[in-house]
Each structure stands twice: as C-alpha cells, then as structure tokens.
Amino acid sequence: MSKELSYPKTPANKVNRYSNRAHYDTTTIHNIINTTPVLHVSFLTPSDASDASSPPHPTILPMLGQMGSFTHPSSDESDALDCYLHGYTSSRLQNLTRSSSSSNSGGMPICVAATKLDGLVLSLTPNSHSCNYRSAILHGTATMVEDVEEKIYAMRLITEGMLPGRWQGTRVPPDETELRSTGVLKVVVSSASAKVRSGGPSDESKDVERAEVTGRVWTGVVPVWEMMGCPVPAGEGVGGQAPGYVAEYVEGRNGREKGYAEGAAAGRVDGGS
Amino acid sequence: MSKELSYPKTPANKVNRYSNRAHYDTTTIHNIINTTPVLHVSFLTPSDASDASSPPHPTILPMLGQMGSFTHPSSDESDALDCYLHGYTSSRLQNLTRSSSSSNSGGMPICVAATKLDGLVLSLTPNSHSCNYRSAILHGTATMVEDVEEKIYAMRLITEGMLPGRWQGTRVPPDETELRSTGVLKVVVSSASAKVRSGGPSDESKDVERAEVTGRVWTGVVPVWEMMGCPVPAGEGVGGQAPGYVAEYVEGRNGREKGYAEGAAAGRVDGGS
Numbered sequence: 001m002s003k004e005l006s007y008p009k010t011p012a013n014k015v016n017r018y019s020n021r022a023h024y025d026t027t028t029i030h031n032i033i034n035t036t037p038v039l040h041v042s043f044l045t046p047s048d049a050s051d052a053s054s055p056p057h058p059t060i061l062p063m064l065g066q067m068g069s070f071t072h073p074s075s076d077e078s079d080a081l082d083c084y085l086h087g088y089t090s091s092r093l094q095n096l097t098r099s100s101s102s103s104n105s106g107g108m109p110i111c112v113a114a115t116k117l118d119g120l121v122l123s124l125t126p127n128s129h130s131c132n133y134r135s136a137i138l139h140g141t142a143t144m145v146e147d148v149e150e151k152i153y154a155m156r157l158i159t160e161g162m163l164p165g166r167w168q169g170t171r172v173p174p175d176e177t178e179l180r181s182t183g184v185l186k187v188v189v190s191s192a193s194a195k196v197r198s199g200g201p202s203d204e205s206k207d208v209e210r211a212e213v214t215g216r217v218w219t220g221v222v223p224v225w226e227m228m229g230c231p232v233p234a235g236e237g238v239g240g241q242a243p244g245y246v247a248e249y250v251e252g253r254n255g256r257e258k259g260y261a262e263g264a265a266a267g268r269v270d271g272g273s
Numbered sequence: 274m275s276k277e278l279s280y281p282k283t284p285a286n287k288v289n290r291y292s293n294r295a296h297y298d299t300t301t302i303h304n305i306i307n308t309t310p311v312l313h314v315s316f317l318t319p320s321d322a323s324d325a326s327s328p329p330h331p332t333i334l335p336m337l338g339q340m341g342s343f344t345h346p347s348s349d350e351s352d353a354l355d356c357y358l359h360g361y362t363s364s365r366l367q368n369l370t371r372s373s374s375s376s377n378s379g380g381m382p383i384c385v386a387a388t389k390l391d392g393l394v395l396s397l398t399p400n401s402h403s404c405n406y407r408s409a410i411l412h413g414t415a416t417m418v419e420d421v422e423e424k425i426y427a428m429r430l431i432t433e434g435m436l437p438g439r440w441q442g443t444r445v446p447p448d449e450t451e452l453r454s455t456g457v458l459k460v461v462v463s464s465a466s467a468k469v470r471s472g473g474p475s476d477e478s479k480d481v482e483r484a485e486v487t488g489r490v491w492t493g494v495v496p497v498w499e500m501m502g503c504p505v506p507a508g509e510g511v512g513g514q515a516p517g518y519v520a521e522y523v524e525g526r527n528g529r530e531k532g533y534a535e536g537a538a539a540g541r542v543d544g545g546s
Contacts, residue, residue, distance in 0.1 A: 012318070012330070012332075016365065017365075037390055037393075037404070037497070038388050038390050038404070038406070040313040040315075040333055040386055040388070042313075042315035042331040042332070042333045042384070043331055044317070044329075044330075044331055045285070056317075056329075057285070057317075057382040057384070057412065058315040058316055058317055058331040058382065058383070058384045059285075059315070059384055059410070059412070060313055060315045060333065060384050060385075060386035060410060061386075062386065062388040062406065062408050064404070109330040109331065110331070111315070111330070111331045111332055111333050112333075113313055113333035113334075113335065115311050115313070115335040117310055117311050117499070120310075120435060120436060120501075122436065122439065122443075122504075122519075123443075123507075123509070124443060124444050124509060124510060125443050125444045125445070125447070125451070126428055126429075126432040126439070126440060126443055126445065126447065127428075127447055127451040127454075127455060129432060129435065129439075129443075131310070131311070131337070133311070133335065135335050137332070137333060139330065139332070155399055155400075156399075159399040159402060162393060162402065163393060163395065163495075166395065166399070166402075167399060169490060169491065170395075170396075170397060170398050170399055170402075170490050171397050171398045171480055171483075171486045171490060172398070172399065174398070174399065174400055178398070178400040181400075182400060200505070200507040200508070201507050201509060201510075203509045207444055207509075208509050210444075213444045214509060214510055214511065215511055216511060217442065217443050217444060217510045217511060218442065218506070218510050218511050218512075218513075218515055218516050218519065219506070219507040219508075219509045219510030219511075220504050220505050220506040220507045220510070220515060221504070221505045221507065222436075222501050222502065222504045222505075222515075222519070222523060223501070223502035223503070223505065224310070224499060224500065224501050224502070225499075225500055225502070226390070226497060226498075226499060226500070227497065227498055227499070227500035227531075228393075228495050228496070228497050229495065229496035229497070229498070229531065229534060229535060229538075230496070231395075231493050231494070231495045232473075232493050232494045232495075232496065232535070232538040232539055233491070233492070233493040234396075234473040234474050234492040234493045234494065235473070235492075236396070236397060236474060236476050236480075236481050236487060236492045237397060237474075237487055237490045237491050237492030237493070238487065238488055238489060238490060238491050238492075239491075240491075242491055242493060242495075243491050246395075246491065246495070250495060258500075258502065261502060262502060262505070265502075265505040266505055
C-alpha cells in the first residue's frame, strides 16, 4: 500500500463546516487546480497612501496556473508541488511581489482558489439547496521566477495545462524579448485543502415527512460542466480544421467533465453530500 | 438618450493592463456577477495569534450571490445595487464580519470576483495565447443582514438567481429556525470594474510574417461555456420529469451561453481583443 501525501491541517486551512466534504491529500487538491482553467488569486493591496488609517484590502485576479516541480519535473499530482501562475492582468501583482520579495525573504502572502461547479442541487426548501462542486484553496507565498530555465518550464507547463500538445504545436522556444516581458509567479504552498460535494439533495425530515410538500416540489440535480465547442479557425495560422491533438482533447475533456457531473448527480462519485 | 450609470475609476479598481478591455458601467458588471453561479469572495483572516509578527493573509471562499436592492426591489442591473452573499462554508467569514461590524461602523473589507471563461485563444506562439472571458470585481464592505424581511428578500434573490421560478417551486417561506441558521452577507460596493476579452488570436507581426510559422501552426479559438445537463430526479420530491420552469431555464441558458461563446470566438460580440 502506498503512502498518501497530505497537507497538514492548520488553523489556516482546516475546514470547519461540512468537514465530511474536506480533503487534504495532494492528489485531490492538485487535480482540482490543474483541471480548472481559470484560477482566482487573492493578495493584499497596500492601504491608501493618502489615508494612513485605511487598512490593506484584499483583491482578486483571475489567472492561469498549474501545479509543477521544476526541480523534480517528473513529479505527478500526488507529489509535493509548487503553483506557477501567469496572468493577463498581473502587472500590479508582479510589482507587489517584486517589492515584497526584496523587502523580506518569504515573498508575498497569496491565496489561490479553484472551483469546479458540478451541479445545482434542488431540494424541498431553499435552505437545503446546494451545489455539487470541487474546490481547492492554496495558501502560500509568491515570488517572481527570475531563472530563465524555470520560466520556460513554467510557460510550457501552463500552455500544456491549457491544451495538451499545444507547446510543440506552436512557434517555440520563446525569444529573449518574450522571456523578459513574461511574468511568472511561483507560489510555495504552506497549506491547502479541498472540498468536494456530490450526490442528490439532503432534506430535513420535517419536510420529507410532509406529503403536501413532497407531492408538490420536484427535487433533483441539474448536472453542470464546462463545455468546449467546435474550434473556430483564425486568419493568421494554417487555417482549416483544427489538428488532431486539439479535436481529441476537446472531445475527451467534454466526455470526462460531463461524465463526472452526471456521476455526481447520481451519487456515483465520492464526496460528502 | 438615457444616462448610463458607472462606477468611478479609483486606484482600487482602475484597470491598467489591456485597458481597452475595461468596463465600469453598472449593467456590464452586475450582469457578469448575476450570471456567474459561483462567486469567489476574498477577505483577510487575522494574523496567527501565536506570532505577533505574522501579517494578516487573504483567504478565498466560493459562495453564491446576487446583486439586488432591498430598498428599491424593482431596480434592474443598470441601477446602484448591493451584493448579497450566501455560502455553504461561510461560518468563519460570518464570525469575522460580526466582530468587524461591532468594532467599527464600516463593516469588513471584502472583494468579490466573478469570471466567465468564454474560450481558449490559440495563437502562433505561447506568449500570445489568451482566453476570451468576462470578469467582474467588486470592492466593498460586508455586514451581516439582521433584518428578517431583508434576509428573506436576499434568500429569494439568491434562490431565483440559481434557477428562476425555484422559490415558488419549493416549500416557502423559511421558518424561524431556518431564518436563524441562515447567514446572509450584504456587500456595499465602493468600487467595481469588469474586463471583457473576445475575438480571435492577436499575433505579433514578427510571427505573422514568417511563412514557416503560419504554414505549420493552427490558430483559432475553442469556445467554452457552462453546460447544464438533463435534470436527474431525486427520491424525496414528486419525482419524474423536471417541471417546465426547470427544463425551459436549462434549455434557454444553454443556448445563450453557447451562443455568446461562439459569437465571441467569431468576433461578433463587443470586447477588446
């Protein structure tokens, strides 16, 4: 029996509510991060300089990212990994990280969240309504990646996370200008947790026992998944039908996502309801 | 010509990068929040009590929420609105909000983010890869809703946001126990912004002019949208096929989401590319 790697439970990541839905193992957490195309990244922006009494406040940016290990690139999702982030709107975050990295050794405190909505759970009464979902939260500190080899590793990781096979399918490697203009953040994870909810509605007996309620209200689950459509060719490239690796990924991913959401609705996957 | 309401540009919300993608009007921002089933909510957790030098760090929770106005319930998305939040994991957030509300009049600083992924934008080189998306960020302060009428207003708003018609389709109104056990947060918004990216890839001329690149690399957009599947009935309720308001919403929403993503891929919707 192999030993399963888990994040330690700390006050920062311990799940208190619906703790039967909590997971701390690396495989579950890293897989949710890696299969969620857009991550939400939270950090503190400094207080308003014109008002010394105003506290720092949290900001969120949507970013692309993947879990990986530059020092052990053959690692899989069960191993200890870092989170690499690359965002279209990250210039402010990058500046904050740079100043934070230079002023203290730990980097900038950061939180990364990934949520996959798997279904709407419709119960007898609004209070018992819920969602099927898989969510993961990482807490850690972020620094800018300066090493060129590590930056290329991360760019490849994130591009392949978006669409497997895409790195080799494009003009690579990035040139010097592209490397200079690309900001990649590395998050060293200090704690992490996941929550998974699956299955049908969970109603209270006070409603389940009332025939005038159960005879009138429809209950069940609407499965929800992220769907990828038919690729639309652009003018710049070779044109025509998308290459096999694109079409195969789209088809395979759609099948997996749909299958999971329908399985969760029918109670065929693990996860505290 | 009607006057369009917008959030003011401040240092907290001003979009610096790709500012051609920025929107500050209430309609765009509120619509993105209202059509995103799961919101990401960020707030500060206190520093570790055992280590006075540790700074507060940001945390993110996935929550359900909707924009609305209890004092002007007939308002639409173009009006000034508050954000009501209800989360399955919000007990820690609710406790922080309660203590923050009692210690100062402003409530707890909070950030709410909503992101809709509309497509993968595949260009000639990894650096130019992007996503079509609609994202909105609200900054504001959160307080607990204590007034019973306002709490019922918010519960109805959030239930109807999840699935229009559902409130009347269930056992309502909530009883006293349910009202006591339900925590609803009201976020008064101080600043907000949205970013929208649509259209095909945008490549640099250095690559577009190289025939050995354009003749080999496929470029285009994979449309992405949130798909709702066939409703799965549960044991507790009336059973059988889902009622008309459920099936019609699922069908209508799928059509709108698919249509938007495909329109964005083909460059038929507004939004800076």
